[in-house]
Amino acid sequence: MYKTEMEACRSWVDSFNNIPGALLERAYGPEWDALNLLAGGRRDSDCCGVEAEERPKTRAEEEDETIDDERVYRCSECDKPCGWSWGGAVYAWPAGWGTLFNPKGSYDEDWVKRNAERIADKCGFLVYECDEVGLILGIDGGGYDFYEQHWLPLYRLRGLEWHEKILVPEKTSPVPARALRRHK
Numbered sequence: 001m002y003k004t005e006m007e008a009c010r011s012w013v014d015s016f017n018n019i020p021g022a023l024l025e026r027a028y029g030p031e032w033d034a035l036n037l038l039a040g041g042r043r044d045s046d047c048c049g050v051e052a053e054e055r056p057k058t059r060a061e062e063e064d065e066t067i068d069d070e071r072v073y074r075c076s077e078c079d080k081p082c083g084w085s086w087g088g089a090v091y092a093w094p095a096g097w098g099t100l101f102n103p104k105g106s107y108d109e110d111w112v113k114r115n116a117e118r119i120a121d122k123c124g125f126l127v128y129e130c131d132e133v134g135l136i137l138g139i140d141g142g143g144y145d146f147y148e149q150h151w152l153p154l155y156r157l158r159g160l161e162w163h164e165k166i167l168v169p170e171k172t173s174p175v176p177a178r179a180l181r182r183h184k
Helices: 005-014 021-028 059-063 106-114 116-123 146-158 177-182
Strands: 017-020 036-039 042-045 052-055 072-075 084-088 099-102 125-130 134-139
Touching: 005 146, 017 021, 021 099, 036 084, 036 116, 106 116, 106 134, 116 125, 116 146
Parallel strands: none
Antiparallel strands: 017 099, 036 125, 042 084, 052 072, 099 134, 125 134
Protein backbone atom coordinates (compact mmCIF):
# COMPACT_ATOMS: atom_id res chain seq x y z
CA MET A 1 0.00 0.00 0.00
CA TYR A 2 1.39 3.39 -1.00
CA LYS A 3 0.95 6.53 1.04
CA THR A 4 -0.28 8.70 -1.87
CA GLU A 5 -2.13 8.09 -5.08
CA MET A 6 0.77 9.59 -7.07
CA GLU A 7 3.29 7.18 -5.46
CA ALA A 8 1.05 4.25 -6.37
CA CYS A 9 0.60 5.57 -9.90
CA ARG A 10 4.37 6.00 -10.38
CA SER A 11 4.98 2.47 -9.15
CA TRP A 12 2.42 1.09 -11.60
CA VAL A 13 3.94 3.06 -14.50
CA ASP A 14 7.39 1.74 -13.54
CA SER A 15 6.06 -1.74 -14.28
CA PHE A 16 5.61 -0.84 -17.98
CA ASN A 17 8.30 -1.57 -20.58
CA ASN A 18 9.79 1.60 -22.11
CA ILE A 19 10.27 1.43 -25.87
CA PRO A 20 12.24 4.16 -27.66
CA GLY A 21 10.29 5.56 -30.61
CA ALA A 22 13.48 5.49 -32.69
CA LEU A 23 13.59 1.71 -32.23
CA LEU A 24 10.07 1.41 -33.62
CA GLU A 25 10.96 3.69 -36.53
CA ARG A 26 13.99 1.50 -37.28
CA ALA A 27 11.95 -1.70 -36.95
CA TYR A 28 8.99 -0.59 -39.05
CA GLY A 29 10.52 2.06 -41.30
CA PRO A 30 8.06 3.07 -43.99
CA GLU A 31 5.90 0.00 -43.22
CA TRP A 32 3.91 1.78 -40.53
CA ASP A 33 0.86 -0.33 -41.27
CA ALA A 34 2.38 -3.11 -39.13
CA LEU A 35 1.91 -0.78 -36.14
CA ASN A 36 -1.89 -0.70 -35.91
CA LEU A 37 -3.47 2.40 -34.33
CA LEU A 38 -6.40 1.26 -32.17
CA ALA A 39 -7.29 4.71 -30.82
CA GLY A 40 -5.91 8.17 -30.19
CA GLY A 41 -4.64 11.36 -31.69
CA ARG A 42 -6.57 13.62 -33.98
CA ARG A 43 -9.99 12.67 -35.28
CA ASP A 44 -10.20 12.63 -39.06
CA SER A 45 -13.50 13.47 -40.73
CA ASP A 46 -15.00 10.77 -42.91
CA CYS A 47 -16.53 13.26 -45.34
CA CYS A 48 -13.80 15.74 -46.39
CA GLY A 49 -10.71 14.02 -45.02
CA VAL A 50 -9.79 16.89 -42.72
CA GLU A 51 -9.83 17.00 -38.93
CA ALA A 52 -13.19 16.51 -37.25
CA GLU A 53 -13.92 18.96 -34.45
CA GLU A 54 -15.96 18.23 -31.35
CA ARG A 55 -18.89 20.61 -31.16
CA PRO A 56 -21.90 20.95 -28.91
CA LYS A 57 -25.06 19.40 -30.29
CA THR A 58 -27.52 21.71 -31.97
CA ARG A 59 -31.09 21.76 -30.70
CA ALA A 60 -32.17 19.59 -33.65
CA GLU A 61 -29.41 17.09 -32.87
CA GLU A 62 -30.49 17.02 -29.22
CA GLU A 63 -34.02 16.10 -30.31
CA ASP A 64 -32.88 13.55 -32.91
CA GLU A 65 -33.25 10.14 -31.23
CA THR A 66 -30.99 8.47 -33.81
CA ILE A 67 -27.93 10.30 -32.42
CA ASP A 68 -26.79 8.22 -29.47
CA ASP A 69 -23.45 9.87 -28.81
CA GLU A 70 -23.07 12.55 -26.18
CA ARG A 71 -20.80 14.51 -28.53
CA VAL A 72 -21.13 15.42 -32.15
CA TYR A 73 -18.17 15.84 -34.47
CA ARG A 74 -18.33 18.20 -37.41
CA CYS A 75 -16.07 18.37 -40.41
CA SER A 76 -13.80 21.41 -40.01
CA GLU A 77 -14.15 22.12 -43.75
CA CYS A 78 -17.87 21.75 -44.58
CA ASP A 79 -19.19 22.04 -40.98
CA LYS A 80 -21.54 19.07 -41.44
CA PRO A 81 -21.91 16.38 -38.78
CA CYS A 82 -19.64 13.55 -39.79
CA GLY A 83 -18.35 10.19 -38.87
CA TRP A 84 -14.74 10.13 -37.87
CA SER A 85 -11.82 7.81 -37.35
CA TRP A 86 -8.74 8.10 -35.19
CA GLY A 87 -5.98 9.82 -37.15
CA GLY A 88 -3.04 9.16 -34.88
CA ALA A 89 -0.14 11.32 -33.79
CA VAL A 90 -0.02 14.99 -34.72
CA TYR A 91 3.51 15.97 -33.65
CA ALA A 92 5.66 12.99 -34.67
CA TRP A 93 5.24 9.33 -35.56
CA PRO A 94 4.51 7.17 -33.64
CA ALA A 95 4.10 9.77 -30.85
CA GLY A 96 5.47 13.21 -30.05
CA TRP A 97 7.18 11.98 -26.90
CA GLY A 98 10.12 9.77 -27.87
CA THR A 99 9.33 6.88 -25.52
CA LEU A 100 6.35 4.56 -25.79
CA PHE A 101 5.08 2.20 -23.11
CA ASN A 102 4.07 -1.43 -23.14
CA PRO A 103 2.20 -2.99 -20.20
CA LYS A 104 4.16 -5.98 -18.88
CA GLY A 105 1.24 -7.73 -17.24
CA SER A 106 -1.34 -9.58 -19.31
CA TYR A 107 -4.15 -8.21 -17.10
CA ASP A 108 -3.13 -4.64 -17.90
CA GLU A 109 -2.64 -5.45 -21.57
CA ASP A 110 -6.07 -7.11 -21.85
CA TRP A 111 -7.68 -4.18 -20.06
CA VAL A 112 -5.96 -1.63 -22.34
CA LYS A 113 -7.12 -3.51 -25.43
CA ARG A 114 -10.74 -3.63 -24.21
CA ASN A 115 -10.67 0.05 -23.24
CA ALA A 116 -8.54 1.63 -25.98
CA GLU A 117 -11.22 4.16 -27.01
CA ARG A 118 -11.82 5.32 -23.42
CA ILE A 119 -8.07 5.51 -22.74
CA ALA A 120 -7.52 7.69 -25.81
CA ASP A 121 -10.55 9.85 -25.10
CA LYS A 122 -10.21 10.32 -21.33
CA CYS A 123 -6.44 10.04 -20.80
CA GLY A 124 -5.00 11.34 -24.08
CA PHE A 125 -2.94 8.31 -25.05
CA LEU A 126 -2.31 6.89 -28.50
CA VAL A 127 -2.98 3.14 -28.35
CA TYR A 128 -1.15 0.96 -30.86
CA GLU A 129 -0.97 -2.78 -31.36
CA CYS A 130 1.66 -4.84 -33.16
CA ASP A 131 2.47 -8.53 -33.44
CA GLU A 132 5.99 -8.29 -32.02
CA VAL A 133 5.27 -6.28 -28.85
CA GLY A 134 1.52 -6.32 -28.28
CA LEU A 135 -0.05 -3.10 -27.05
CA ILE A 136 1.86 0.17 -26.91
CA LEU A 137 0.80 3.46 -25.35
CA GLY A 138 2.18 6.71 -26.71
CA ILE A 139 1.94 10.35 -25.66
CA ASP A 140 1.78 12.88 -28.48
CA GLY A 141 3.11 15.91 -26.64
CA GLY A 142 5.81 17.31 -24.42
CA GLY A 143 6.68 20.07 -21.99
CA TYR A 144 4.11 19.32 -19.29
CA ASP A 145 3.57 16.85 -16.43
CA PHE A 146 2.68 13.50 -18.03
CA TYR A 147 1.76 11.99 -14.68
CA GLU A 148 -0.88 14.63 -13.97
CA GLN A 149 -2.26 14.74 -17.52
CA HIS A 150 -2.04 11.10 -18.64
CA TRP A 151 -0.87 8.52 -16.10
CA LEU A 152 -2.91 9.53 -13.06
CA PRO A 153 -6.14 9.65 -15.12
CA LEU A 154 -5.22 6.21 -16.51
CA TYR A 155 -4.55 4.85 -13.00
CA ARG A 156 -7.98 6.11 -11.93
CA LEU A 157 -9.71 4.83 -15.07
CA ARG A 158 -8.12 1.42 -14.46
CA GLY A 159 -9.74 1.48 -11.01
CA LEU A 160 -6.52 0.84 -9.13
CA GLU A 161 -6.43 1.67 -5.43
CA TRP A 162 -2.90 0.85 -4.36
CA HIS A 163 -2.79 3.90 -2.12
CA GLU A 164 -4.09 4.79 1.30
CA LYS A 165 -7.40 6.56 1.27
CA ILE A 166 -7.38 9.73 3.27
CA LEU A 167 -10.57 9.88 5.23
CA VAL A 168 -11.87 13.37 5.61
CA PRO A 169 -13.93 13.69 8.77
CA GLU A 170 -17.49 14.73 8.21
CA LYS A 171 -18.25 18.27 9.22
CA THR A 172 -20.58 18.38 12.14
CA SER A 173 -22.86 21.31 12.27
CA PRO A 174 -22.71 23.31 15.46
CA VAL A 175 -25.69 23.15 17.72
CA PRO A 176 -27.89 26.17 17.05
CA ALA A 177 -27.75 28.79 19.79
CA ARG A 178 -31.53 28.67 20.32
CA ALA A 179 -31.28 24.92 21.06
CA LEU A 180 -28.74 25.64 23.78
CA ARG A 181 -30.97 28.30 25.31
CA ARG A 182 -33.84 25.83 25.76
CA HIS A 183 -31.75 23.57 27.97
CA LYS A 184 -30.67 26.19 30.50
